[in-house]
Amino acid sequence: MNDIICLVDCNNMFASCELAFRPDLRGRPVVVLSSNDACCIARSYEAKALGIKMAQPYFQVRHFEKTKGLIAFSANFTLYTDMSQRIVSILEKFSPDVSPYSIDESFCVLPSLNNMNLEHIGKQIRGAILKQTGIGTGVGISTTKTLAKLANNAAKKFPKSGGVVDLVTDPNRRERMLAVMDINEVWGVGKALTAKLTAMGVNTALDLSKFGETAAKTQFSVVLARTVSELNGIPAIPADDTVVVNRQIIASRSYGEKIFDKETVFSSIVHHVSRGVKKLREQGAVAYSISVTIGTNANSSIDKQYQNAGTCRTAVGSDDLKTFTELARKALDQIWREGFPYAKSGITINDITPKSNVQNDLFDLPTEPEDKKSEAVQSVIENINNRYGLGSAVVASHKQGGDWQPKSEQRSPAYTTSWADIPIVKA
DNA sequence: TCTGGGGTCCTAGGACCC
DNA sequence: TCTGGGGTCCTAGGACCC
Numbered sequence: 001m002n003d004i005i006c007l008v009d010c011n012n013m014f015a016s017c018e019l020a021f022r023p024d025l026r027g028r029p030v031v032v033l034s035s036n037d038a039c040c041i042a043r044s045y046e047a048k049a050l051g052i053k054m055a056q057p058y059f060q061v062r063h064f065e066k067t068k069g070l071i072a073f074s075a076n077f078t079l080y081t082d083m084s085q086r087i088v089s090i091l092e093k094f095s096p097d098v099s100p101y102s103i104d105e106s107f108c109v110l111p112s113l114n115n116m117n118l119e120h121i122g123k124q125i126r127g128a129i130l131k132q133t134g135i136g137t138g139v140g141i142s143t144t145k146t147l148a149k150l151a152n153n154a155a156k157k158f159p160k161s162g163g164v165v166d167l168v169t170d171p172n173r174r175e176r177m178l179a180v181m182d183i184n185e186v187w188g189v190g191k192a193l194t195a196k197l198t199a200m201g202v203n204t205a206l207d208l209s210k211f212g213e214t215a216a217k218t219q220f221s222v223v224l225a226r227t228v229s230e231l232n233g234i235p236a237i238p239a240d241d242t243v244v245v246n247r248q249i250i251a252s253r254s255y256g257e258k259i260f261d262k263e264t265v266f267s268s269i270v271h272h273v274s275r276g277v278k279k280l281r282e283q284g285a286v287a288y289s290i291s292v293t294i295g296t297n298a299n300s301s302i303d304k305q306y307q308n309a310g311t312c313r314t315a316v317g318s319d320d321l322k323t324f325t326e327l328a329r330k331a332l333d334q335i336w337r338e339g340f341p342y343a344k345s346g347i348t349i350n351d352i353t354p355k356s357n358v359q360n361d362l363f364d365l366p367t368e369p370e371d372k373k374s375e376a377v378q379s380v381i382e383n384i385n386n387r388y389g390l391g392s393a394v395v396a397s398h399k400q401g402g403d404w405q406p407k408s409e410q411r412s413p414a415y416t417t418s419w420a421d422i423p424i425v426k427a
Numbered sequence: 428t429c430t431g432g433g434g435t436c437c438t439a440g441g442a443c444c445c
Numbered sequence: 446t447c448t449g450g451g452g453t454c455c456t457a458g459g460a461c462c463c
Contacts, residue, residue: 013463034431041431041463057430075431102434102463190461221437223461250433299430346432406431 002235004110004118004141004168007148008091008125011136011156013104014042017083018073020134021415021423029070033058036254036406037074074408082416083133090128094121105152107145122164142167142174145237146230149187150205151177178206178231188227193220205231245285245354251275252293252346255404258303259342265294266332268404272347273328277321278382280349286317288351290324292331297343304341310334317353321378324349345404 010016014032019025029047031040039055040047050068052061064070084103091098095108110121122139129137140151141164151165154177158165167174184194186205202208209231217225226236251272259265269292280287295307310331314323328347413421 036429036431038429039431055431059429062429104463188461192460221460223437246433247435248433252432254431297430300428302428344431 001112002143002233004112005143005145005148006095006108006110006122006125007101007105007140007145007152008087008108008129009105009138009140009152009156010087010129011138012042012044012048013084013135014073014075014080015044015047016135017080018076018412019044020083021412025071029064029068030073031058031061031070032073032075033410034075035408036256037072037409038254040072041075072410074411076412076414078414078417079412083135086133087129087135087137090132091125093128094125107148110141118166118168119164122166123162126163137163139164140167141165143233144230144235146187146227147174147233150181150185150231153185154181157181174233175206178209179204181205183208186227186231188223193224196220245283245352246279247350247352249276249279249287249349249352250346251279252344253404253406254344255342256407257403258297259404260339262332262336262338264404265336265342265345266329268345269328269332269347270325272345273324274321276347276349277319277324280352281319281382283352284355285352286319286355287324287349287353288315288317289313289349290327290331291348291350292328292335293344293346293348294332294335294342295344296340300343303343304339306337306340308335308337311350313351317355319355320374321381322374 015030018032019030027046028044029050029052030044031047031052032042033039034041034055037058039057040052040061041055043052043054047070050061050064050070052064058072061070062072065072080103084100088098088100088106091106091108095110097109098106099108100106110116110118118141122141126137126139129135138152138155140148140153140155142148142151147167151167155161155163155165165173165177167177181204183189183197183202183205184191186208189197189208197203197208202211208228211228213225213228216228229236253268253272255268259268273290276290289311291309291311293307293309296303296305298305298307312327312331312334314327318324413423415421415423
């Protein structure tokens, strides 16, 4: 018998987190902004009703502050991550096998017992999360991840569902649901595929399920073939095999204002390298290459344009901050051009492998005392940064700070992770 | 004037090898 | 003038997701 897969997805996650601590704002349009207060990345129902789109630039909707009482928060990921972890612990009370898929959704395998009322369990899950965190969710239940995702979309689309759609108990319900869902609502079908498929007369999820796996594979790709299989209830996406090590680690930011100065750009890159290497070490991994990207604001019609990326490698896998900072410096030297109004920078760490996989071969040098020293220095730096915040201590001698930090002017307090910010209830 | 950031997987095509 | 065929590895870029 197939596993029963349940997808739990938070409604308007970031906006809901903010509202959970600001009940006084309920009923008002609320958005959460991306880094630099640039785009709307979460919207309350009321904000959606105003026609504000996902990732819409904030300057285009700011006028609603005056006319419609729109409230904007700068993104507060510390808060959202903490809330997300609370929700996962709630789910673990219902399922022995919870795999978080993103900050606002998790797949859970439900134990399959006879005569189990799946819809009832879905409602219990929703109720528990709402009661304990104040966040609304949708629940989709089926035998494949793709169907569970689609059922979840249907739960949100049709209020009559009460937020839970179960495709397991009544087998006919699958086909009825597929018939009313457009292909662009299917997980894995984006803009490009939607255009191609609709041109071929494939309009609904049901059409796609009948397209045929072979046709999908030959005319499109193995990815779409898997989707077709999953829509027919046959699992094709392998279970999450507890991959703890990322394939790549990215850290990038847009600047609060335009930067012309190389050393300021480098100081932003040093910051990104610190974040990236921290993540690499947390995963117990080493990496062999790092890319540095810099660029002007591609959306500007007046700025002189330049974008480029440079990559540097190390022959020996490393998780050393100093090593990667030096490599990043070299990469920046390769691509730097004077005289452009730089708007962003980033780094990508690639060729990552768990430390335990690295074998010392014939040509590897034995660990030198120098390496041990570097390791010790890095531990100290990490401790300082953990305690006082990233960037409090850095390795390379370079100009500190520089005016590149993104804007974040409307950040909410760290309600759940800082004693100083704990909300006070007046009763 | 003002347009985010962090990921995954797949594919095509070039380099290279025998 | 004629100019193999099959395989692997790597990389850049596309598509998609949240």
